[in-house]
Amino acid sequence: xxxxxxxxxxxxxxxxxxxxxxxxxxxxxxxxxxxxxxxxxxxxxxxxxxxxxxxxxxxxxxxxxxxxxxxxxxxxxxxxxxxxxxxxxxxxxxxxxxxxxxxxxxxxxxxxxxxxxxxxxxxxxxxxxxxxxxxxxxxxxxxxxxxxxxxxxxxxxxxxxxxxxxxxxxx
Amino acid sequence: xxxxxxxxxxxxxxxxxxxxxxxxxxxxxxxxxxxxxxxxxxxxxxxxxxxxxxxxxxxxxxxxxxxxxxxxxxxxxxxxxxxxxxxxxxxxxxxxxxxxxxxxxxxxxxxxxxxxxxxxxxxxxxxxxxxxxxxxxxxxxxxxxxxxxxxxxxxxxxxxxxxxxxxxxxxxxxxxxxxxxxxxxxxxxxxxxxxxxxxxxxxxxxxxxxxxxxxxxxxxxxxxxxxxxxxxxxxxxxxxxxxxxxxxxxxxxxxxxxxxxxxxxxxxxxxxxxxxxxxxxxxxxxxxxxxxxxxxxxxxxxxxxxxxxxxxxxxxxxxxxxxxxxxxxxxxxxxxxxxxxxxxxxxxxxxxxxxxxxxxxxxxxxxxxxxxxxxxxxxxxxxxxxxxxxxxxxxxxxxxxxxxxxxxxxxxxxxxxxxxxxxxxxxxxxxxxxxxxxxxxxxxxxxxxxxxxxxxxxxxxxxxxxxxxxxxxxxxxxxxxxxxxxxxxxxxxxxxxxxxxxxxxxxxxxxxxxxxxxxxxxxxxxxxxxxxxxxxxxxxxxxxxxxxxxxxxxxxxxxxxxxxxxxxxxxxxxxxxxxxxxxxxxxxxxxxxxxxxxxxxxxxxxxxxxxxxxxxxxxxxxxxxxxxxxxxxxxxxxxxxxxxxxxxxxxxxxxxxxxxxxxxxxxxxxxxxxxxxxxxxxxxxxxxxxxxxxxxxxxxxxxxxxxxxxxxxxxxxxxxxxxxxxxxxxxxxxxxxxxxxxxxxxxxxxxxxxxxxxxxxxxxxxxxxxxxxxxxxxxxxxxxxxxxxx
Numbered sequence: 001x002x003x004x005x006x007x008x009x010x011x012x013x014x015x016x017x018x019x020x021x022x023x024x025x026x027x028x029x030x031x032x033x034x035x036x037x038x039x040x041x042x043x044x045x046x047x048x049x050x051x052x053x054x055x056x057x058x059x060x061x062x063x064x065x066x067x068x069x070x071x072x073x074x075x076x077x078x079x080x081x082x083x084x085x086x087x088x089x090x091x092x093x094x095x096x097x098x099x100x101x102x103x104x105x106x107x108x109x110x111x112x113x114x115x116x117x118x119x120x121x122x123x124x125x126x127x128x129x130x131x132x133x134x135x136x137x138x139x140x141x142x143x144x145x146x147x148x149x150x151x152x153x154x155x156x157x158x159x160x161x162x163x164x165x166x167x168x169x170x171x
Numbered sequence: 172x173x174x175x176x177x178x179x180x181x182x183x184x185x186x187x188x189x190x191x192x193x194x195x196x197x198x199x200x201x202x203x204x205x206x207x208x209x210x211x212x213x214x215x216x217x218x219x220x221x222x223x224x225x226x227x228x229x230x231x232x233x234x235x236x237x238x239x240x241x242x243x244x245x246x247x248x249x250x251x252x253x254x255x256x257x258x259x260x261x262x263x264x265x266x267x268x269x270x271x272x273x274x275x276x277x278x279x280x281x282x283x284x285x286x287x288x289x290x291x292x293x294x295x296x297x298x299x300x301x302x303x304x305x306x307x308x309x310x311x312x313x314x315x316x317x318x319x320x321x322x323x324x325x326x327x328x329x330x331x332x333x334x335x336x337x338x339x340x341x342x343x344x345x346x347x348x349x350x351x352x353x354x355x356x357x358x359x360x361x362x363x364x365x366x367x368x369x370x371x372x373x374x375x376x377x378x379x380x381x382x383x384x385x386x387x388x389x390x391x392x393x394x395x396x397x398x399x400x401x402x403x404x405x406x407x408x409x410x411x412x413x414x415x416x417x418x419x420x421x422x423x424x425x426x427x428x429x430x431x432x433x434x435x436x437x438x439x440x441x442x443x444x445x446x447x448x449x450x451x452x453x454x455x456x457x458x459x460x461x462x463x464x465x466x467x468x469x470x471x472x473x474x475x476x477x478x479x480x481x482x483x484x485x486x487x488x489x490x491x492x493x494x495x496x497x498x499x500x501x502x503x504x505x506x507x508x509x510x511x512x513x514x515x516x517x518x519x520x521x522x523x524x525x526x527x528x529x530x531x532x533x534x535x536x537x538x539x540x541x542x543x544x545x546x547x548x549x550x551x552x553x554x555x556x557x558x559x560x561x562x563x564x565x566x567x568x569x570x571x572x573x574x575x576x577x578x579x580x581x582x583x584x585x586x587x588x589x590x591x592x593x594x595x596x597x598x599x600x601x602x603x604x605x606x607x608x609x610x611x612x613x614x615x616x617x618x619x620x621x622x623x624x625x626x627x628x629x630x631x632x633x634x635x636x637x638x639x640x641x642x643x644x645x646x647x648x649x650x651x652x653x654x655x656x657x658x659x660x661x662x663x664x665x666x667x668x669x670x671x672x673x674x675x676x677x678x679x680x681x682x683x684x685x686x687x688x689x690x691x692x693x694x695x696x697x698x699x700x701x702x703x704x705x706x707x708x709x710x711x712x713x714x715x716x717x718x719x720x721x722x723x724x725x726x727x728x729x730x731x732x733x734x735x736x737x738x739x740x741x742x743x744x745x746x747x748x749x750x751x752x753x754x755x756x757x758x759x760x761x762x763x764x765x766x767x768x769x770x771x772x773x774x775x776x777x778x779x780x781x782x783x784x785x786x787x788x789x790x791x792x793x794x795x796x797x798x799x800x801x802x803x804x805x806x807x808x809x810x811x812x813x814x815x816x817x818x819x820x821x822x823x824x825x826x827x828x829x830x831x832x833x834x835x836x837x838x839x840x841x842x843x844x845x846x847x848x849x850x851x852x853x854x855x856x857x858x859x860x861x862x863x864x865x866x867x868x869x870x871x872x873x874x875x876x877x878x879x880x881x882x883x884x885x886x887x888x889x890x891x892x893x894x895x896x897x898x899x900x901x902x903x904x905x906x907x908x909x910x911x912x913x914x915x916x917x918x919x920x921x922x923x924x925x926x927x928x929x930x931x932x933x934x935x936x937x938x939x940x941x942x943x944x945x946x947x948x949x950x951x952x953x954x955x956x957x958x959x960x961x
Contacts, residue, residue: 036216037209046887077209097674098206099436127895136859
């Protein structure tokens with residue numbers, strides 16, 4: 001099978017990598033770039049442990065080909081630093097074994113980026129794409145609510161609520 | 172206890188008598204930063220350029236003869252380095268019964284059984300080459316249920332069972348049958364007292380096997396050094412059992428096997444018995460000892476690896492008119508699958524606690540672990556206890572209804588107490604059993620129980636159900652743990668322990684215990700989160716909710732030993748008695764001296780300014796071997812299966828819609844006697860997480876086998892475990908009745924949130940339907956069948 005060198009934009013860096021067209025993004029991130037935060041929990045799009053951001057949207061890296069991401073901005077958990085959601089996962093004991101945690105954090109991080117006001121319905125709609133077997137999920141829900149408060153505390157002065165109204169209508 | 176250690180009365184190790192400053196408080200988990208940044212490394216995260224990759228070929232048939240196998244085409248495939256068949260490595264493995272070839276030879280006994288392994292440069296090359304292996308099978312009759320396996324004319328799955336190597340204390344197969352083990356209980360006069368019972372409840376119960384659903388599917392890396400040392404990196408709960416298993420399987424010296432365990436992405440019992448490790452060692456041998464990695468896909472984890480045990484059971488419970496239990500007769504036919512693995516021990520665990528936490532004078536119980544053509548079964552959170560609880564609690568509910576008694580009151584009336592004995596005739600003295608009536612009383616308040624199990628709200632029925640549960644450890648009599656505490660230059664300390672961090676947070680709890688002994692902040696206690704069997708002291712297994720008991724005792728003893736060494740050296744420096752030296756907040760001090768000295772200054776003995784030195788390097792040692800455990804008598808079951816029993820009372824409240832047989836769990840309740848809560852947030856997280864797992868298991872999980880015995884739902888999209896939003900509200904209360912053997916009196920609680928959930932849900936649904944629900948999973952389809960006879 002032919003291979004090709006491509007340039008991927010990952011966590012703000014340009015990374016040159018030789019891939020097969022059949023390689024999934026998850027295989028390339030883990031096997032060729034050493035970014036093992038995204039996990040192969042099912043390799044079938046069912047569990048969400050491999051969730052990464054493509055531009056600003058969460059995607060399951062196990063069912064996306066690496067070639068599809070050329071020209072897009074990829075963010076993995078390694079690209080997050082001291083974000084509200086990471087702090088909240090720590091404060092709320094929202095993880096145990098930690099295997100699903102990067103996927104949940106990326107998904108919730110995108111949720112927090114896209115929605116200024118987050119209600120229970122929205123949390124459920126976003127987070128039901130990921131599976132955690134250790135916690136009761138109550139801790140993860142609490143982490144998302146806590147992260148929203150942390151985020152608002154950091155950004156409150158320049159908050160523009162009109163965006164939020166628009167996005168809520170889109171749901 | 173041999174060496175008296177009672178942290179709560181060692182005044183100079185805690186600031187305020189029995190008051191604790193670290194133990195009993197929620198502190199940050201030691202694995203937090205690594206886990207929220209994606210830097211926590213699990214086995215499959217080890218990726219090296221010289222590593223070869225393996226892929227498994229598994230049987231599509233549940234039972235078949237292998238007529239021929241041909242690997243010639245596969246060996247020609249790109250990147251392939253070797254293809255192994257069972258005949259290349261005809262070694263049998265399995266603990267306690269070596270009934271399983273590491274690759275099938277002549278016969279396959281379950282769909283998913285490993286038949287061949289391909290080793291190639293890249294994983295995709297190994298996977299592609301699987302299609303080039305030609306295997307011809309001749310299907311054989313399939314045994315689909317444990318009761319069918321018990322029939323006298325059933326096909327024999329292991330005609331040579333009597334020739335297998337086994338641990339005679341733990342596995343008791345009956346040649347000429349499909350019985351992998353039989354465990355009996357005979358207590359009192361179980362055959363003579365039935366006539367004296369005023370009422371008898373009879374119930375039959377069943378559920379299929381299920382998946383642990385650890386999020387990390389197991390991965391194993393094996394490599395053999397030129398000097399013969401085997402390095403195995405694996406996702407396991409039991410690293411210290413692997414050297415002996417490899418020794419028995421390959422006849423190598425156990426000390427030549429080194430096992431490394433990075434973070435483990437959940438276990439729940441599914442990683443407690445080594446399963447594919449011998450196969451990956453064989454794969455490495457086939458390529459000259461090079462490093463070979465095998466990672467199981469989810470489908471393999473569900474079809475090939477050991478699962479939650481299935482069960483068919485019948486129970487007969489007799490009582491007096493006032494509700495007092497007189498006798499019970501239980502038969503379990505466990506679906507142990509094609510190879511016995513730990514299923515035989517699960518069977519024993521269920522049998523030994525078969526009455527639940529109730530006082531029943533006359534007990535007959537027979538547990539049969541049956542061979543079937545299903546995947547093998549192993550430990551699962553609760554280890555036989557969710558299963559025995561489901562069985563006995565269904566009978567208790569039926570009996571209460573027959574007697575028109577409040578189901579809560581009949582449980583309180585029969586609750587086991589100090590002075591009673593268990594089915595194995597273990598006398599429950601001192602603190603060996605928790606407070607069952609206390610748990611029931613708290614449950615009554617927590618779930619606002621007023622004697623009414625059902626109320627209608629329009630088209631909906633709101634129903635409550637409850638149960639009591641208990642569990643002991645089922646550990647072998649010599650289960651042990653060791654610990655080492657080192658003092659560092661910066662006056663911090665480092666704890667080494669062989670407990671595996673599978674998410675339960677044991678190493679954080681151990682750090683709290685060490686910090687308490689040193690009377691300092693837990694931030695000054697480092698723990699090594701990974702385990703290497705040649706570096707950390709042995710810890711039996713990270714199972715049975717006993718990590719904090721075994722490793723906790725060892726860690727506390729190691730910390731006390733280190734403090735004693737510090738005191739001895741400091742006493743020379745201060746010119747006082749060692750007992751007058753106080754170690755706290757990272758310094759040594761003495762009432763006669765104004766100056767306090769950082770404990771780091773004593774790390775390698777103490778050096779005076781003039782160059783003289785006294786004392787020596789501080790290395791605290793501690794170890795603990797479980798106490799009060801004895802083997803069970805093979806005919807009566809008399810013996811002591813564990814040091815103590817954690818008890819609980821649990822309940823659920825559901826909303827049922829008869830129109831379409833759907834329901835939702837609204838609230839779930841657990842009152843658990845934890846002995847002592849070391850870390851409130853972690854304890855709560857363990858219990859709530861276990862309750863969530865138990866409700867998911869009970870309501871929607873179970874293997875669906877085809878008519879040919881193949882698991883047809885081996886993916887999360889067709890095996891729909893709880894997702895975010897499926898969870899009810901969780902309400903948890905802890906009681907604290909200390910266990911005198913354990914640090915600060917703690918009891919195991921990692922499994923107990925799960926144990927009663929299936930029984931409580933069945934109780935609530937039975938109340939809602941007005942018909943008994945005695946099967947799992949309790950899907951709407953099952954309820955529809957029960958309600959309509961469909």
